[in-house]
Amino acid sequence: MSPSLSRRRVLSLATAAGGVAALSACSSGAPGSAALVRSDRPVLTHGVQSGEVTADSGLVWTRADRPARMVVEVASDPSFRDARTITGPDLVPSADGTGRVRIPAAPGPVTFYRVRADDGRASSEPVVGSFRPAPTDGREVRFVWTGDVVGQGWGIDTARGGMRLFDAMRAREPGFLLHSGDTVYADGPLEETIVLPDVSTWRNVVTPAKAAVAQDLDGFRGQWAYNLLDVPYRTFAAAVPTIASWDDHEVTNNWYPGEVLTDPEYDRERRVDVLAGHAAQAFAEWMPLEPGRSADPAGRVYRRVPYGPQLDVFVLDMRSHRGPNPAAAAPGPSPILGAEQVRWLLDGLAASRATWKVIAADMPLGIVVRDGGTGIEAVANGAPGAPGGREGEIAGLLAGMRERGVRNTVWLTADVHYTAANLYTPEQAGIAADPFWEFVSGPAHAGAFPASPLDPTLAPQQVFVRAPDRADVSPAEGFQHFGEVTISGGRLRVDLRDADGVGLWSTTLDPA
Secondary structure: OOOOOOHHHHHHHHHHHHHHHHOOHHHHOOOOOHHHOOOOOOOEEEEEEEEOOOOOEEEEEEEEOOOEEEEEEEEOOOOOOOOEEEEEEEEOHHHOOEEEEEEEOOOOOOEEEEEEEEOOOOEOOOEEEEEOOOOOOOOOEEEEEEOOEOOOOOOOOHHHOOOOHHHHHHHOOOOOEEEOOOOOOOOOOOOOEEEOOOOOEEEOOOOHHHHOOOOOHHHHHHHHHHHOOOHHHHHHHHHOOEEEOOOOOOOOOOOOOOOEOOOOOOOOOOEHHHHHHHHHHHHHHHOOOOOOOOOOOOOOOOEEEEOOOOEEEEEOOOOOOOOOOHHHHOOOEOOOOOHHHHHHHHHHHHHOOOOEEEEEOOOOOOEOOEEOOOEEOOOOOOOOOOOOEOHHHHHHHHHHHHHOOOOOEEEEEOOOOOEEEEEEOHHHHOOOOOOEEEEEOOOOEOOEOOOOOEOHHHOEEEEEEEOOOOOOEOHHHOOOEEEEEEEEOOEEEEEEEEOOOOEEEEEEEOOO
16 A cells, blocks of 8 residues: 555545546547556556646646556756655546646756655656746746647647657746637548648547547547647646637637537537537646646636736637627627626736746637627627727726836737737727737647738737638648747747747747
8 A cells, every 4th residue: 555645545546536437538539558458557648737836836737547646856956856746636536537636846947846746555656847937026027828729620740750849848938828710620530631832731639538529528528638749748737837718719719608509510519618618628628727727617718817927818708708609790799708807807907026927818809700790709790990898898908007007017818820920009998098019829739721811990900920821721831830939038929830949939028
């Protein structure tokens, strides 16, 4: 018996083992993966992840193939000579075998952690990860952001290096990844092969969960499990913490609360609110999110993540609190954040003492993104003149930021599957708000699309854009992107980069 587990705990885990079938093949990954190979000891099926890192701690995640206790060693050296042991939660079928525990940061610039699962009889092979704690002083801060993973049918092609953009981001040694939504495509089934324009063949790894749209809890769980089968993605997750948001494809394309789907693929469940509940639970289980502050029925997605004296990150949820997409095309008011989230954001921005306030939006403000022929998916409604639809709520937010003396804000987003830099000057359109930048990046591993038009309501100017000239360009042709933010000496620099990490465009902003 492991000395870290009591006899009562062993009996408890043995009882839970009766439900081990709930750790389904659907969510465990591809046939032949470690998750499906039973042995006489537990197996950590999808590596480790970290997230929500502060100056003195970080959240560590893992998943086991059977009921077991999560145990983490923490050290300041990769040899683990000075390790201390933290006992985590039980990894049980009701949470799909996943669990997380907040661990203290070790002394020094990098915290190393080693995770194992202990079922009271044997321990798994350990898996090692690391993170950089947030600074407590004015040291340089660097992070990356992107969005849209495994979209438009472009899955893991191992012969092409998998999701290689994650290797390029890891090479930049960022403090964290801001994942700006569409962390999975639950509505995007994969085909095994796709013939490309150059007549070569794209070959997807396909799991049961990725062969159809997700309609139940196990189907949604399998979406996040699939991404962690990719070696670059899994290696990145073990080395770089994630601050995750969500958008539409975690549930289904362009969804809004109360919607009922008509797509025939949804033959078992068409109520979006039911699908969103399953998706929220899977998101909370499979992403390194703080319990109670994540996308679950009792929590929320929007939150503030402090990262030292130079940076506060305000993660928005532009999905869960919106009105119907058809109503957003009408002149009357329509929410996208909702009154409660707007108040929270204004209060948080006004109270923040960080030099820079990054507003992490899962959709752009001034780029026109439509939902079919009659609806609006994002904020901009494509009509000039006074703010209408969701634009009114955003215009009021921007005016409120000026009234409360909020300075040094930058908006970061993804969603549109190209990269761009947009400078907004709302006052030129008669809105009493300060100028601000919105930087767009992505996709990380999905189809790339041409640039969409800008709406004049908030007076945006597209200073830079890189996008293909046709729709759904595969990752094999490039046009995959991430952005990088560096804050040093109070100045904020933004670099827009391609899938190889090559810089495409940059600017440096001085604080007010």
